[in-house]
Amino acid sequence: MMRLSWFNVVSLTLGFAFLYLPMLILITYSFNESRLVTVWAGFSTRWYGELFQNEAFLDAAWVTLKVAVFSSTLATVLGTMAAYVLVRGGRFAGRTLFSGMIYAPLVMPEVITGLSLLLLFIGIGLDRGVLTIVLAHTTFSMCYVSVVVSSRLVTFDRSLEEAALDLGCSPLEAFRLVTLPIIAPAVISGWLLAFTLSLDDLVIASFTAGPAATTLPIKIFSAVRLGVSPEINALSTILIGIVALGVISASLVSKRNAIRQQREERAAERTT
Amino acid sequence: MRKAALIIVPYLWLLALFLIPFAIVFKIALSDIALARPPYMPQFSWDEGIWALIGQLDFENFVFLTTDDLYWRAYLSSLRIAFLSTLLALAVGYPIAYAMARAPEEWRPTLMMLVILPFWTSFLIRVYAWMGILSNEGFLNQFLIGLGLIDTPLTILNTNTAVYIGIVYTYLPFMILPIYAALDRLDGSLIEAAEDLGCSRLQAFWLVTVPLSKNGIVAGCFLVFIPALGEFVIPSLLGGSGTLMIGKVLWEEFFSNRDWPVASAVAIVLLLILVIPIVLFQRNQQRVSEE
Numbered sequence: 359m360m361r362l363s364w365f366n367v368v369s370l371t372l373g374f375a376f377l378y379l380p381m382l383i384l385i386t387y388s389f390n391e392s393r394l395v396t397v398w399a400g401f402s403t404r405w406y407g408e409l410f411q412n413e414a415f416l417d418a419a420w421v422t423l424k425v426a427v428f429s430s431t432l433a434t435v436l437g438t439m440a441a442y443v444l445v446r447g448g449r450f451a452g453r454t455l456f457s458g459m460i461y462a463p464l465v466m467p468e469v470i471t472g473l474s475l476l477l478l479f480i481g482i483g484l485d486r487g488v489l490t491i492v493l494a495h496t497t498f499s500m501c502y503v504s505v506v507v508s509s510r511l512v513t514f515d516r517s518l519e520e521a522a523l524d525l526g527c528s529p530l531e532a533f534r535l536v537t538l539p540i541i542a543p544a545v546i547s548g549w550l551l552a553f554t555l556s557l558d559d560l561v562i563a564s565f566t567a568g569p570a571a572t573t574l575p576i577k578i579f580s581a582v583r584l585g586v587s588p589e590i591n592a593l594s595t596i597l598i599g600i601v602a603l604g605v606i607s608a609s610l611v612s613k614r615n616a617i618r619q620q621r622e623e624r625a626a627e628r629t630t
Numbered sequence: 631m632r633k634a635a636l637i638i639v640p641y642l643w644l645l646a647l648f649l650i651p652f653a654i655v656f657k658i659a660l661s662d663i664a665l666a667r668p669p670y671m672p673q674f675s676w677d678e679g680i681w682a683l684i685g686q687l688d689f690e691n692f693v694f695l696t697t698d699d700l701y702w703r704a705y706l707s708s709l710r711i712a713f714l715s716t717l718l719a720l721a722v723g724y725p726i727a728y729a730m731a732r733a734p735e736e737w738r739p740t741l742m743m744l745v746i747l748p749f750w751t752s753f754l755i756r757v758y759a760w761m762g763i764l765s766n767e768g769f770l771n772q773f774l775i776g777l778g779l780i781d782t783p784l785t786i787l788n789t790n791t792a793v794y795i796g797i798v799y800t801y802l803p804f805m806i807l808p809i810y811a812a813l814d815r816l817d818g819s820l821i822e823a824a825e826d827l828g829c830s831r832l833q834a835f836w837l838v839t840v841p842l843s844k845n846g847i848v849a850g851c852f853l854v855f856i857p858a859l860g861e862f863v864i865p866s867l868l869g870g871s872g873t874l875m876i877g878k879v880l881w882e883e884f885f886s887n888r889d890w891p892v893a894s895a896v897a898i899v900l901l902l903i904l905v906i907p908i909v910l911f912q913r914n915q916q917r918v919s920e921e
Contacts, residue, residue, distance in 0.1 A: 365725075365729075366733070459645070470655075497648060558753050579754060586765070594759070604750075
């Protein structure tokens with residue numbers, strides 16, 4: 359086993375302290391009794407109570423969740439299709455333009471994407487609301503999904519699909535029975551990525567949300583501009599908790615699968 | 631037939647919601663300020679033919695950008711802030727990536743998770759966390775006063791320093807991961823060979839490790855620089871009124887001044903500035919994948 363030098367230990371410690379201390383401070387002070395955010399006045403959960411009575415936040419949270427579920431599902435379908443076309447599709451007219459449009463939104467500043475979509479929605483007379491945010495989020499997150507899925511598609515053996523076709527599968531059956539199970543982990547992580555991107559997005563949602571629908575980041579942003587508030591600390595803690603729980607359980611599941619796979623491989627070795 | 635259907639759906643989606651919106655931004659940027667007044671309908675008049683349309687184009691918004699020095703100062707200051715924070719992120723991120731690649735094999739997935747986890751938590755909230763740390767009565771000042779290092783609180787929030795801290799903090803995972811990937815692949819025997827041949831550890835680091843992780847460094851720098859250039863959230867929460875970044879200017883032009891043609895022109899110029907780093911980045915990625 360390699361031993362870490364003192365230099366490496368120091369850089370890891372400082373690095374992770376830098377990454378995690380701000381969030382730990384935030385979480386700690388969400389349980390602070392005092393209204394003054396930086397003065398500790400004893401443990402209390404009163405800000406959580408006040409948060410759950412704040413209708414505006416609850417409504418915005420509901421809108422955000424709806425938008426995230428719809429847009430990430432739509433983005434996963436479209437992004438997987440796009441990845442499949444790019445990796446397996448061969449040549450077709452306008453391929454360069456297509457792959458350009460897939461990768462461009464990844465590097466586009468959000469202010470520009472938001473601005474252009476807003477001008478489109480106004481141009482075609484579409485009222486801004488939940489629908490327009492879903493359309494906007496689907497457009498930028500399908501690109502992330504297709505990048506994740508195509509990296510998986512590139513690495514797996516094409517002959518598996520061809521074997522299924524030779525054995526009498528229709529192309530759709532081959533996709534459903536062979537391709538999809540193999541790329542499933544990428545599709546799922548693509549969906550999760552699209553989901554968090556949608557939950558997180560402030561700038562594009564600000565452009566494409568009308569007065570009828572406000573998302574949680576927009577609400578948080580306007581509250582935060584007025585200064586640090588204990589209620590936002592509580593809300594942030596809940597959001598951080600949800601993400602941590604999700605990521606930890608996902609990694610536990612994948613770890614268990616890896617162990618099971620190892621065990622099966624060992625069993626297979628023994629039988630041969 | 632089936633293949634055509636598979637192509638057409640995402641293709642049309644991107645055309646309708648990515649390319650056409652862009653054409654509209656171009657059109658509005660090139661229209662008369664008076665013509666593009668509320669209700670801000672894009673001024674399309676195809677019926678008079680393409681030449682008449684081109685004849686209507688008006689470059690006065692772009693000329694306007696050159697006359698007011700606010701805009702080019704904002705572009706320059708965005709470039710400077712993005713450039714410096716990229717260097718800072720490299721200085722902070724490289725040692726972390728290096729130590730991760732040197733850690734025992736069984737730790738590495740966990741360390742990697744710890745780097746990715748902040749990326750999954752809300753960007754807005756991570757920026758917000760720094761507001762509480764950097765303010766005058768914030769934790770950093772309390773801490774420094776408590777240590778007796780300073781007597782009066784330092785003003786950090788609402789300055790460019792806070793913007794640098796914010797950008798480095800939020801984009802650090804983008805810097806660490808590609809460098810880690812490059813260092814992880816690096817063959818340890820090369821360093822041993824260099825040391826056997828008489829290099830000191832520092833020399834071996836400079837002459838072997840750094841050149842071999844060059845691709846990771848370049849990728850990480852672009853991944854921080856490109857989004858930092860158009861940044862809006864960080865300068866508007868951590869930066870003060872003196873912080874000038876083009877994303878913020880565009881936002882204010884659009885929402886506060888309601889001058890949509892000028893906002894569109896600002897967006898087009900920002901895009902043109904971004905084309906260079908994006909093309910360079912793609913070339914680099916292509917070269918890496920060919921290797």
